[in-house]
Amino acid sequence: GHCKDLNTTIFSRNQKIDLDPSRLYQVHYLFAAKGEELSSRWGHAMLRLVFCAPERMQVDEKCLNDVSHHYVISFRADIDDFELDNIKGLTGKYPSQMFVLNLDEVVKEYTQIELRDLKSLPLRLNEKEKEQFINKVLETYWSYRGRYYFLSNNCADETFSLLAGILGDKYQFAMQKFAFQDATLVMPGELYSFYLETGLAEPPSSNIAEQVSKGHLFESAQKKVKLAYSVISSDRSASTLKKYLNESQASERKVNFELMVSDSPQNQTKLASAYYVLESYFLIRKQSQMRKNLAQKIYEKDPEILNLYAEAKIQFSDTIENEILNLEYDGYGVPLARDQERFTRQNQKSNFSEDEFLSQIESVLPGDMAEVNAIRENLKLFIKKTIKTKQHNP
Structure with missing residues (x-):
């Protein structure tokens, strides 16, 4: 059969990206603070893939410095009319699409153009869960097409669902602990609190300078x-x-x-x-x-x-x-x-x-x-x- 022919490569614009799970150090919940526009009033939920540089022999915390090899999974409305229509966004008229972006371009977009902070929260995933996560990303990337709403089925809901599929019972327990009533109405800021308060993520340092040096916070300009x-x-x-x-x-x-x-x-x-x-x-x-x-x-x-x-x-x-x-x-x-x-x-x-x-x-x-x-x-x-x-x- 063709199964041996399967690999972990995807494409983003002209770039060929290898999502090799053996090179993945961590997965972070990446949260963009709220912006002024209606579409960004609740913030934006993304996932950061902390890959190690190819020349690095060991997969460890030093890989946090290899930012040119970090990628971001971002669910966004695929807007084809160039003027973002709030009514369309609220009624699900835009198709939802999963983008894989370079971390540096995401940091530039939010911190330097939109003047919004980015918080990067390391999720507690074991090796098996990281591998399952990459498989889920590949499957979603090549087959997913949904409808995008600002209030439901938005970036937070899509991000939530992507992880729910691999964490199973752990996620169900966390949802009960956090008292989520309806996972389809989750907002990006609420999701940040959910990962922190349920222990699914590592809490950030209380020292802002340390957060910045570890790449857990990208401050707005x-x-x-x-x-x-x-x-x-x-x-x-x-x-x-x-x-x-x-x-x-x-x-x-x-x-x-x-x-x-x-x-x-x-x-x-x-x-x-x-x-x-x-x-x-x-x-x-x-x-x-x-x-x-x-x-x-x-x-x-x-x-x-x-x-x-x-x-x-x-x-x-x-x-x-x-x-x-x-x-x-x-x-x-x-x-x-x-x-x-x-x-x-x-x-x-x-x-x-x-x-x-x-x-x-x-x-x-x-x-x-x-x-x-x-x-x-x-x-x-x-x-x-x-x-x-x-x-x-x-």
Whole structure:
């Protein structure tokens, strides 16, 4: 039969990922604090897979440092109309989809773009449970398609169900202990409390710095952004932080920085440092917005971008559709090795070079690219002003 041909490889955009259970150190419950939008008002529930780097000989706590090899399981609404409709989200009009993402991109998305904390809670799973968990992830990844609701059958419910399948009686006992009435109405914050209070997870240190150093907490950039904003709050374009972050333009910030320095030359280093922090945030956020704008053009099949359509479907698959849904394979459930090889070949056929791709984006989104380039010029200016002042004040 084909059973020996089965393996643990999955695909995320152009990336081939091997979910080898023998390299898995821990599974964490990853909780994103609540955001401002209705869809994120209850936080977001995910699972973090702490894999060890291939060169590491031993699977132990040192693997917590191998963050480039950590992946995140995230159930999200597969939004195909680009404007998140709260009514659709509340009535289950969006299909639910399981994404496998790099930890670093998830940390960037929540802590730097959305300014939300991420808490990473180690779950107490034995070796057998970890192996069963990986098998469940593979099975779900290749076969799952559900309906996504903000209030039920959401990220927390999907995450809860994924683990319930492997923990069995242990989970049932924990549910009785926690007095869960209806597992389909669980919210991300409630799930965090559930894992902690039932002993299914290791409690975090009471020391915030220790949580950060162990990778159990990824702090939002909000404090840093607020502090930088307080330094430049006399900036003529800054009425409130929220308005400033949403409406400020790179050209305005450059002019206002130069005006403030001319008014208070002795504060140049402090001002340049604050503007640098804010400008770094603007760059990350603008690039994220540009990605969404490009995805929308692809979705609408804008005539300018039809020649980029196939490439962008892979590059931006999380906002368009799950590529796996279009993959036909011979087996059932988890694809066989030969099916995965075919999928890899399909991906390789459509690769652009990064430079070519960026030049194409520039032609399709000239306004966005101009703003990104202006932000980069500002960053050069602010760091130059910081260094120059420090040299004059040894």
